[in-house]
Amino acid sequence: MVIEVNPINRCRPLGRIGLVLFAMLVVLGASGCGRGGGNDGDVFPRKPIKVVVPFPAGGGSDRFVRIIQKAVRDHGLLPQPLVVINVPGAGGTVGSRRVRDAVADGYTILCLHEGILSSKYAGRVPYGPEVFRPIASTGQSNLVLCVREDSTFEDLSGLMGIVREQPDYIRFGMAQGSPTHFAGRRLEAASDASGRARFRYVASGGGAKRFNDLIGGHVDVTPFSLAEYASFEASGVRAIAYLGRERLPEMPDIPTASEAGYDVVMPHVQYWWAPKATSDAAVGRIADVLEAAMKTSDVEEKLDEMKIRPLFLRGQAMAAHLASRETEFQNVALVQFDGLIPDVLPVVLALAFLLGSLAAYQWAKEKRSISSSGAIGGPFALGLATLALYVLGMQVVRLPYALATAVFVPLMGFVVGARSRGSMVCLLGVGVALGWACFLIFTKVLVIDLP
Amino acid sequence: MIVEVLAQPGLLAMTIIGVALGIAVGAIPGLTGAMLIALTVPLTFSMDGPDALTLLVAMYVGSVSGGLITATLLRMPGTPASVITTLDGYPMARSGRAGRALALGMGASFFGGLLSWCALALLARPIAQVSTLLGPFEYFALVLMALVLVIGVSGPSLIRGALSCMLGVLCALPGTAPGTGELRLTFGVGAFDDGFKPLTVLIGLFALSRVFAPADEVAGTVTVGDSLRLRWRLWRRQGLNLFRSAAIGTGVGILPGIGANIGSLLAYSAARSSSRDPERFGQGCDEGIVASESANNATVGGALVPLIALGIPGSVIDAILLGAFVIHGLQPGPMLFENDPQIVRTIISTYLWANVAMFAIMLMTVRWVARLAAVRHHYLVPVVAAFCVLGSFALANRFFDVWVMIGFGVVGFLLDRWRVPLAPFVIGFILTPLGEESMVTALMSSGGRWLPLVTRPGSLTFLFIAALLFTWSIRQQRLTRDETHTQTKK
Numbered sequence: 001m002v003i004e005v006n007p008i009n010r011c012r013p014l015g016r017i018g019l020v021l022f023a024m025l026v027v028l029g030a031s032g033c034g035r036g037g038g039n040d041g042d043v044f045p046r047k048p049i050k051v052v053v054p055f056p057a058g059g060g061s062d063r064f065v066r067i068i069q070k071a072v073r074d075h076g077l078l079p080q081p082l083v084v085i086n087v088p089g090a091g092g093t094v095g096s097r098r099v100r101d102a103v104a105d106g107y108t109i110l111c112l113h114e115g116i117l118s119s120k121y122a123g124r125v126p127y128g129p130e131v132f133r134p135i136a137s138t139g140q141s142n143l144v145l146c147v148r149e150d151s152t153f154e155d156l157s158g159l160m161g162i163v164r165e166q167p168d169y170i171r172f173g174m175a176q177g178s179p180t181h182f183a184g185r186r187l188e189a190a191s192d193a194s195g196r197a198r199f200r201y202v203a204s205g206g207g208a209k210r211f212n213d214l215i216g217g218h219v220d221v222t223p224f225s226l227a228e229y230a231s232f233e234a235s236g237v238r239a240i241a242y243l244g245r246e247r248l249p250e251m252p253d254i255p256t257a258s259e260a261g262y263d264v265v266m267p268h269v270q271y272w273w274a275p276k277a278t279s280d281a282a283v284g285r286i287a288d289v290l291e292a293a294m295k296t297s298d299v300e301e302k303l304d305e306m307k308i309r310p311l312f313l314r315g316q317a318m319a320a321h322l323a324s325r326e327t328e329f330q331n332v333a334l335v336q337f338d339g340l341i342p343d344v345l346p347v348v349l350a351l352a353f354l355l356g357s358l359a360a361y362q363w364a365k366e367k368r369s370i371s372s373s374g375a376i377g378g379p380f381a382l383g384l385a386t387l388a389l390y391v392l393g394m395q396v397v398r399l400p401y402a403l404a405t406a407v408f409v410p411l412m413g414f415v416v417g418a419r420s421r422g423s424m425v426c427l428l429g430v431g432v433a434l435g436w437a438c439f440l441i442f443t444k445v446l447v448i449d450l451p
Numbered sequence: 452m453i454v455e456v457l458a459q460p461g462l463l464a465m466t467i468i469g470v471a472l473g474i475a476v477g478a479i480p481g482l483t484g485a486m487l488i489a490l491t492v493p494l495t496f497s498m499d500g501p502d503a504l505t506l507l508v509a510m511y512v513g514s515v516s517g518g519l520i521t522a523t524l525l526r527m528p529g530t531p532a533s534v535i536t537t538l539d540g541y542p543m544a545r546s547g548r549a550g551r552a553l554a555l556g557m558g559a560s561f562f563g564g565l566l567s568w569c570a571l572a573l574l575a576r577p578i579a580q581v582s583t584l585l586g587p588f589e590y591f592a593l594v595l596m597a598l599v600l601v602i603g604v605s606g607p608s609l610i611r612g613a614l615s616c617m618l619g620v621l622c623a624l625p626g627t628a629p630g631t632g633e634l635r636l637t638f639g640v641g642a643f644d645d646g647f648k649p650l651t652v653l654i655g656l657f658a659l660s661r662v663f664a665p666a667d668e669v670a671g672t673v674t675v676g677d678s679l680r681l682r683w684r685l686w687r688r689q690g691l692n693l694f695r696s697a698a699i700g701t702g703v704g705i706l707p708g709i710g711a712n713i714g715s716l717l718a719y720s721a722a723r724s725s726s727r728d729p730e731r732f733g734q735g736c737d738e739g740i741v742a743s744e745s746a747n748n749a750t751v752g753g754a755l756v757p758l759i760a761l762g763i764p765g766s767v768i769d770a771i772l773l774g775a776f777v778i779h780g781l782q783p784g785p786m787l788f789e790n791d792p793q794i795v796r797t798i799i800s801t802y803l804w805a806n807v808a809m810f811a812i813m814l815m816t817v818r819w820v821a822r823l824a825a826v827r828h829h830y831l832v833p834v835v836a837a838f839c840v841l842g843s844f845a846l847a848n849r850f851f852d853v854w855v856m857i858g859f860g861v862v863g864f865l866l867d868r869w870r871v872p873l874a875p876f877v878i879g880f881i882l883t884p885l886g887e888e889s890m891v892t893a894l895m896s897s898g899g900r901w902l903p904l905v906t907r908p909g910s911l912t913f914l915f916i917a918a919l920l921f922t923w924s925i926r927q928q929r930l931t932r933d934e935t936h937t938q939t940k941k
Contacts, residue, residue, distance in 0.1 A: 089645030176632040216583035234786040355614035395850040412833035446490035449848045
């Protein structure tokens with residue numbers, strides 16, 4: 001299963017036969033990579049469906065999607081596989097943007113949780129659920145508010161009492177603009193309508209970082225997802241409130257926030273989205289498949305391990321759920337930190353400018369030695385142009401990767417000085433082999449979305 | 452904690468495969484270990500837990516070590532951890548002693564791995580607890596210290612080093628600002644929201660920039676004539692340096708969120724400032740290679756400490772590993788030691804044998820691998836360029852990263868022309884997000900006051916070390932300059 005690549009093929013001069021052979025291979029490669037495919041009616045899907053996960057491999061969302069993916073494959077729920085493409089970055093917005101702009105044929109969909117709402121209402125992106133076509137909601141968990149094991153806070157009422165009496169004293173660990181941030185703001189609002197109750201927010205970041213800061217004593221209280229809480233519980237973390245409708249059957253000792261009089265519920269649901277113009281047929285088909293997958297015993301078992309409830313919503317029920325969630329997010333204003341945090345940009349610019357002038361002065365003094373270190377000239381520009389053509393060819397013209405590489409390698413070799421026929425043939429061979437080997441490994445073994 | 456892997460042929464096979472793949476990918480300019488591991492995680496879903504974790508840990512060890520090969524031979528570090536190795540490894544290889552440089556790096560890597568294995572096996576739980584005491588102020592001070600150090604060690608001109616570092620910091624600013632979550636310097640382009648990815652910048656600056664360089668500067672000039680065997684006496688002379696660097700590496704590795712590059716940087720500057728003739732550093736001296744390589748391998752073992760003992764990932768790759776643990780139903784943390792001691796012992800044992808396998812594989816293949824440096828320019832360049840494109844695309848499935856990589860390739864080429872060192876650029880770039888996040892978090896928790904930076908003992912210590920080493924390098928530079936002046940006058 002594991003294939004080793006060795007890029008530096010030792011080249012031997014190849015004769016004309018070799019040349020012909022490689023030319024044939026290139027042509028074969030070109031035809032093989034074309035996006036043909038049979039035309040067997042209007043059946044959806046006719047090719048693999050790409051599920052964009054806007055977070056890195058191995059994270060919570062990624063794990064969730066892969067559990068579903070495995071169930072779909074193992075139970076033969078779809079004639080074509082679901083393919084997980086990780087497009088991480090900027091709190092999930094790099095991936096969501098990609099799906100928003102994708103061709104609405106049902107072959108590119110997105111799985112994104114509450115982040116789609118929080119990134120909109122935190123002002124990170126100008127769009128939210130409205131630019132997508134919702135497919136289904138799957139799996140729900142809620143946040144748990146935690147303190148350190150040896151903390152003096154016994155329950156939520158005690159904690160919120162201090163928050164009211166001494167605003168801006170209790171340090172609340174969160175990730176800026178994420179549901180954890182919204183949770184703190186909603187607790188404040190539920191505790192005191194006058195807006196006097198205030199946490200001191202500390203943007204620690206993701207679950208592991210908040211955990212680190214909590215047990216290191218750098219924050220006093222922070223929310224975790226249930227799965228995070230389950231893993232940190234043994235390391236000195238104590239739950240004081242569950243931000244759900246009712247107590248969890250498997251953790252009956254943790255009171256809900258509403259029992260203490262704070263009506264704050266922070267559900268965490270994985271939503272599936274398609275580009276806005278996707279057809280009903282495709283959306284319906286994918287929703288059917290997801291519904292069937294959620295009912296399989298493997299998925300139920302795995303979700304139970306991850307402390308996720310097997311919720312499934314589609315159509316009207318999903319729309320209603322989304323609408324109520326959206327109002328909740330809409331009514332919360334996030335804390336701004338103007339004046340607290342210095343703007344680093346002017347400082348860095350000033351320093352860079354100062355150092356740049358000093359260095360320029362130095363260069364001016366040593367002018368002679370600089371000019372002797374070589375000119376930036378033709379080869380550089382030609383090399384850059386060849387490289388740009390290669391990338392543009394794949395990105396814009398959508399040339400197949402293997403073909404583009406087979407052409408690029410000899411061309412680049414020529415640009416940097418390969419002149420003899422022997423070395424050109426050899427480079428062509430390297431290009432074809434490299435293109436094909438990488439294409440196979442990166443698309444078949446590792447799932448990369450190469451053209 | 453020693454024999455688990457040996458007792459099971461399946462695990463042993465996974466270790467060897469993982470290490471070999473890690474070395475291969477780490478040694479291919481343009482591809483990086485983090486990419487390999489991120490892409491392998493989905494493949495391990497269908498494996499058993501121990502098999503999967505063994506494979507991934509072995510890849511981790513292999514890739515950090517494999518980066519040494521191209522860092523030394525071609526000045527194209529395969530991982531951020533090998534950036535510091537280029538400072539001495541490449542000049543040594545250029546002067547016709549590639550074999551010696553590789554042998555030193557391999558031996559030092561092996562020793563660093565062993566020492567941090569000891570820490571991992573014996574002290575994982577207590578040190579993991581202590582490491583959480585360092586808060587945002589300490590992290591901020593640590594990053595400041597690292598930036599100062601990299602300027603100090605980066606070459607003959609402090610000004611150009613500082614300029615390079617500041618440009619790196621500047622390039623790290625576009626994207627989502629930490630803490631406030633506001634967009635900054637994105638010019639309204641959505642693709643900029645996430646800023647530039649560290650690995651694309653590394654690939655561009657170090658690997659692609661060499662593609663544009665003239666033929667005589669890149670390849671075909673290195674001969675591997677010298678012996679790979681090093682005398683025992685030489686290793687004994689490096690004993691203190693080895694031990695100190697490995698200890699620094701392990702310690703830095705344990706701190707969550709700080710990568711191997713700070714480890715090798717700290718060890719390198721410590722070696723330089725305790726050396727009797729520091730001006731040889733950067734010209735291809737033994738100590739530099741030994742310090743950097745033993746420290747960067749030691750960080751791998753160090754970083755596994757908080758991961759296994761607390762479930763806190765120490766680096767980007769550890770975060771991926773953490774995901775792999777959870778996928779297989781294993782939750783790192785104190786409970787893992789009680790619920791599933793077998794898997795803890797297996798991983799610790801894997802780490803040991805992965806280091807042994809790494810040393811053996813490198814030793815066997817090094818003669819052959821060293822010829823890489825003798826591959827003709829016009830064969831090397833197209834292949835490296837193609838791998839750079841593929842490697843940067845595979846990081847997040849988008850062409851934007853490829854263009855960023857090409858952009859930084861041009862930047863690297865130009866900086867190199869103008870004799871601005873590249874190492875401070877990369878270190879500044881990689882550490883800025885960590886430093887800024889820590890600064891923001893620190894100020895939020897103190898209510899906007901800077902005072903704790905100098906009243907907390909941890910942060911004060913880091914700042915003090917930074918000031919000390921910095922004045923030392925300024926003095927050192929002045930001394931060297933005076934010497935050259937007097938020599939030229941004579």
